[in-house]
Each structure stands twice: as structure tokens, then as C-alpha cells.
Amino acid sequence: NAGVTQTPKFQVLKTGQSMTLQCAQDMNHEYMSWYRQDPGMGLRLIHYSVGAGITDQGEVPNGYNVSRSTTEDFPLRLLSAAPSQTSVYFCASSYSGGRSVAYNSPLHFGNGTRLTVT
Amino acid sequence: QQQVKQSPQSLIVQKGGISIINCAYENTAFDYFPWYQQFPGKGPALLIAIRPDVSEKKEGRFTISFNKSAKQFSLHIMDSQPGDSATYFCAAKSGGSNYKLTFGKGTLLTVNP
Numbered sequence: 658n659a660g661v662t663q664t665p666k667f668q669v670l671k672t673g674q675s676m677t678l679q680c681a682q683d684m685n686h687e688y689m690s691w692y693r694q695d696p697g698m699g700l701r702l703i704h705y706s707v708g709a710g711i712t713d714q715g716e717v718p719n720g721y722n723v724s725r726s727t728t729e730d731f732p733l734r735l736l737s738a739a740p741s742q743t744s745v746y747f748c749a750s751s752y753s754g755g756r757s758v759a760y761n762s763p764l765h766f767g768n769g770t771r772l773t774v775t
Numbered sequence: 776q777q778q779v780k781q782s783p784q785s786l787i788v789q790k791g792g793i794s795i796i797n798c799a800y801e802n803t804a805f806d807y808f809p810w811y812q813q814f815p816g817k818g819p820a821l822l823i824a825i826r827p828d829v830s831e832k833k834e835g836r837f838t839i840s841f842n843k844s845a846k847q848f849s850l851h852i853m854d855s856q857p858g859d860s861a862t863y864f865c866a867a868k869s870g871g872s873n874y875k876l877t878f879g880k881g882t883l884l885t886v887n888p
Contacts, residue, residue, distance in 0.1 A: 661818070690875075697784070699864060699880035700819070715875065747818050761807060761826075764876060766818025 663767035670738040678733040680748030689731040693744040738774045746770045781879025794852040796882045798865035805867040813862045855886045
């Protein structure tokens, strides 16, 4: 059972380049999300999805796009990378469905992608 | 607007001591308060969580204390061990938030041997 898998682990981009950060989970979780982690800033929500075909913006969505065509995958796209997007990106998933047990279900995080934009 | 305020930013404790990390929130709609633990190079993982209908929850050496009237909650690590050295995040969620968690900024705990 792999859990949440993120690729690549490390990436260096030049300003203006585009790329996609991959995230896959094998737990059949409906809820998936992307966070960025910056020193002193904690974890900030970028985008999230409550199921295939449904996405919504989080706290810091500018410069990022997402789509959710399958339950398993939730890629994050940087359209034109900027130095301000240098960060560690985490994908997370959890069970959802509106029941109280699902509401309290934990977020399962991947091990992150460290992105540097020069 | 930071909805969950966490302190201290860093904490150094001797082995066997008590580590205490505090969080305060503003949104009275929050009704689920988890703590996550993160080791270097890894993603955060759920450590312990509490609902506001109880004032304390204990799991092994880890205890959450919750003060609903003060809108504060804290993590206590008893008999702290070097293996507890990690970054700790408090978080909060409200029922109408589509499962979104709001995190504090984190506390880097170092337990010296």
C-alpha cells in the first residue's frame, strides 16, 4: 500500500517555465489537496478537490491550476514559474463522504516535492 | 488573516522534560482540532486530535488540553525523547469547510539527549 505518492522529489525550474507536479493515491480517498510549505509560514492550502471532476481554490491559488479526472490522481500545474513559487509542495488526501467518521478522518500526506525557481 | 496562531516558533527541551506548544483560534465554527507531526524530509502525519466537547485527550505521552471559552488548545509531550524532535503543527477545521484544514505556522521541537 503506497499511500500518497508525489513525483518528482526535487525540481529546478527557470522563471517562466511550466511544469506539472504529480500526485497519486491508492486509498480510494475522495478528498485531495495541495499545500505549500514555506519557512515560518506553515502549510497553506493551494487547491483542493472533493471528488473527480470537482476542484476549488484554497488560500493561495494564484499561479497554479489543478484538475481531477480520476479519483486517484490530482496533478498541480505551474503555468509560468516565478521565484515566489520556490517552496516544498505537499499533496494530501483523506476519506470524505459527509459522515461524522469521515469528517474526522486524517489527512494523509505525501513526502513532498521540493521546487526551486531561479 | 491567520486563523490559527501557534507558539512558540521553536522549542528546545532536555530529554525527560515536558514540551508544551500552544495554539489559539478565532473562528468559533471550528469543531475539530488535530495536531500533526513532521520529520525532516517527510510529510506531516496525524499525531492526535480533539473535538471541543472534551477538555483533554491523552494518547501515551501526548496530551491535548482544550479551553473552549479561551479559544485555545495545547499539546503536551511528557517525558520528551530525542525521537520526538520534529516540527509540530496545530490545525482546525469547521463543519462547513469542505474538509479544509487551517494550519498553524508550526513549532520546531528539539529534544536534547
